[in-house]
Amino acid sequence: MSSACTFLLTFLVSVLCGLTCGQLAQNLTPLDIGVRCAQYPRTPTVLTFVVDQPDANLLLLHFDFVKLMPQDTLTLRAVVNHTVGAVIDTLTSATTAPFYSVPMYTLLVVLELHVVMGLGRSGPANATTRCFGFHVDGVRTSAIDGNKAASADESICGTDDSKNAQCFVNSAMYTASKAVVRLLTNRVGGSAFCTGWLLGCEGHLLTNEHCIQDATDAGNTLIEFMAEGVSCGTNCDSQMACAATPRLYTRGATFIAASTELDYSIVKLDPAMIPEGLG
Incomplete structure (x- = not known):
């Protein structure tokens, strides 16, 4: 084995041995927000919906149904300090449910359904007989801070000399750090935050087994790229601090x-979904 490969394996093992299990979010708080088949607009319009959870630490929406007409979109915006922010997540006619939204650290989220043509105009030939709409059936509103809870089981291989990636911005180490990704695996009983590393140029990703245990976990994981401090x-x-602007992520x-x-x-990602220059 070459010295480069030996170094890579040593590095990955040393990092992996310091990881702990992700922090589990609470079970879903039931919601009933959306547009049902018979309610889908017949003319161009924008419909607005609000998810307001005043005691939340984060908002992680669960969609159990999404079927939008071609060209229509459903956008999610976080409201911070009474200001509606930029679009965080955009759903299209290619989006299929069930799935969880991108986690948002806010108390209030605005959903906007942008209808371009509507059922009553020249849409698909069978548009009036098909079911279009969306439905949010629940939300997770907090995540356990596992730092203190996991400290008894946590260990570091050697001295903890970790620093922000930006401390090494002019080095080869910084370039290599772009392969690090943030994971959020959503399960029935909770959502777990973890870390992963892109390997090679074909979309392979390495993480812990307690983070992604099987194909179901892999399909329900959100992968976020370039989450690092600006300085x-x-x-x-x-958790979820220092996201890229705009946020860079893919699902599944x-x-x-x-x-x-x-x-x-x-696991393996679609290489087309990985931002250029990473891995």
Whole structure:
């Protein structure tokens, strides 16, 4: 084995041994928000819906149905300090449910259904007989801070000399750090935050087995790229902090292999969904 490969394996093992299980979010709080088949607009319009959870730490919406007409979109915007922010997530006619939205650290989210033609205009020939709409059936509103809870089981291989990626911006180490991704795996009982690493140029990703255990986990994982502080001194010591602007992410992966004993998992992303220059 070459020295480069030996270094890579040593690096990955040393990082993996310091990871802990992701923090589990609460079960879903039931919601009933959306547009049912008979309610889908017949003319161009924009419909607005609000999810307001005043006691939330985050909002993670669960969609159990999404079927939009061609050209129509459903956008999600976080409201912070009474200001509606930029679009965080956009659903299209290619979007299929069930799935979870991108997690948003806010108390209030605005959903906007943008209808371009409507059922009453020159849409698909069978548009009036098909079911279009969307439905949000629940939301997760908090995530457990597992730092203190997991500290007894957490260990670091050697001295903890970790720093923000921006501290090494002019080095080869910074270029290599772009392969690090943030994961959010959504399960029936909760959602777990974890870390992964892109390997090679074909979309392979390495993480822990406790993060992605099987094909179901792989399909329900959100992969976020380039989550790093804007400066060397930026505080990123919290879940979902320091996201890229705009946020760079993709949903779902193909499960390849995993080992409970060695606590590793390998999945494969669509290479076309990985931002250029990463991996």
